[in-house]
Amino acid sequence: MSKNVELDxxxxxxVRLLRKNARISNKELAAKAGLAQSSCLERVRRxxxxxxxxxxxxxxxxxxxxxxxxxxxxxRLARHARADVEAFERHLETVTEVVTIFHVxxxxxxxxxxxxxxxxxxxxxxxxxxxxxxxxxxxxxxxxFAHRRNHELPVYLDLEED
Amino acid sequence: MSKNVELDxxxxxxVRLLRKNARISNKELAAKAGLAQSSCLERVRRxxxxxxxxxxxxxxxxxxxxxxxxxxxxxRLARHARADVEAFERHLETVTEVVTIFHVxxxxxxxxxxxxxxxxxxxxxxxxxxxxxxxxxxxxxxxxFAHRRNHELPVYLDLEED
DNA sequence: AGTGAAAGAGCCAGACG
DNA sequence: CGTCTGGCTCTTTCACT
Numbered sequence: 001m002s003k004n005v006e007l008d009x010x011x012x013x014x015v016r017l018l019r020k021n022a023r024i025s026n027k028e029l030a031a032k033a034g035l036a037q038s039s040c041l042e043r044v045r046r047x048x049x050x051x052x053x054x055x056x057x058x059x060x061x062x063x064x065x066x067x068x069x070x071x072x073x074x075x076r077l078a079r080h081a082r083a084d085v086e087a088f089e090r091h092l093e094t095v096t097e098v099v100t101i102f103h104v105x106x107x108x109x110x111x112x113x114x115x116x117x118x119x120x121x122x123x124x125x126x127x128x129x130x131x132x133x134x135x136x137x138x139x140x141x142x143x144x145f146a147h148r149r150n151h152e153l154p155v156y157l158d159l160e161e162d
Numbered sequence: 163m164s165k166n167v168e169l170d171x172x173x174x175x176x177v178r179l180l181r182k183n184a185r186i187s188n189k190e191l192a193a194k195a196g197l198a199q200s201s202c203l204e205r206v207r208r209x210x211x212x213x214x215x216x217x218x219x220x221x222x223x224x225x226x227x228x229x230x231x232x233x234x235x236x237x238r239l240a241r242h243a244r245a246d247v248e249a250f251e252r253h254l255e256t257v258t259e260v261v262t263i264f265h266v267x268x269x270x271x272x273x274x275x276x277x278x279x280x281x282x283x284x285x286x287x288x289x290x291x292x293x294x295x296x297x298x299x300x301x302x303x304x305x306x307f308a309h310r311r312n313h314e315l316p317v318y319l320d321l322e323e324d
Numbered sequence: 325a326g327t328g329a330a331a332g333a334g335c336c337a338g339a340c341g
Numbered sequence: 342c343g344t345c346t347g348g349c350t351c352t353t354t355c356a357c358t
Contacts, residue, residue, distance in 0.1 A: 054221045058181050099312055157229075200327065
């Protein structure tokens with residue numbers, strides 16, 4: 001899949017710092033990673049080119065944006081032919097309420113995290129984006145009370161480095 | 163929950179742009195949002211203070227970091243007393259393999275997205291972080307083949323603005 | 325609130341050790 | 342890989358709408 005990118009301890013430190021705060025200045029990043037600014041800039045560029053760093057995104061409180069409700073929709077497909085899988089995934093990409101799509105192995109085929117205005121909106125979305133789709137056999141919707149994302153990298157990654 | 167923050171169309175545009183690219187320069191952000199640099203800077207500051215923008219984070223390819231496997235662990239608690247819930251959540255915060263915790267209503271109580279080295283690591287984690295916990299009644303683990311996050315804001319948010 | 329201008333800080337390349 | 346230099350761009354403040 002990904003090219004044989006080898007990361008050393010300083011690369012991991014850079015990645016870890018950018019994961020925690022993507023708007024850190026190169027100057028501060030260099031200082032905290034223990035590098036000169038020029039070297040740091042070069043490493044970040046290489047990490048981006050190698051697609052180790054794939055993007056920088058702001059996290060937003062859904063409430064003031066009018067997102068009153070979030071849910072996880074577990075989806076089981078009727079058939080698992082490549083055509084069905086691809087058609088369903090292409091369809092999901094057009095649904096703006098979708099936050100994250102997890103393609104899983106187990107009782108379900110997909111877990112789809114959606115963000116909606118209210119319960120009426122969720123009901124309408126469940127029908128139009130899922131139940132009424134020909135590829136879909138069955139869905140089960142769970143309301144999300146709260147969710148917390150962890151922006152630290154796992155510590156076990158440190159053990160591999162010098 | 164959140165204070166009565168009212169966002170106008172320009173705020174939404176700023177948030178949308180920062181969600182797509184958190185490292186955009188203030189100059190470019192101002193141009194794309196249709197504001198002077200100084201006004202744009204002031205708005206971003208206000209959005210951060212109001213906790214509408216809660217952070218900026220780099221997205222990383224898990225592969226080169228030694229994350230070979232990801233899974234969603236569905237957890238059912240034995241009891242739902244406040245003490246049990248809080249103890250379990252506090253525990254999860256100490257587990258570095260945890261990526262996201264979804265607290266849900268439905269058949270399960272939590273969906274926990276974890277990132278691990280390999281299947282041996284997952285097996286060990288399932289035992290030590292979940293099954294052996296006194297608060298936990300039952301878990302079900304689903305392998306994540308792939309997941310795609312959508313960094314666009316839902317389009318239905320635009321309709322509220324002038 | 326928003327703007328424009330001006331000072332200050334940070335960015336980034338190139339040359340060299 | 343680190344340092345230094347120099348020019349350039351972006352950031353940030355401030356007085357004025």
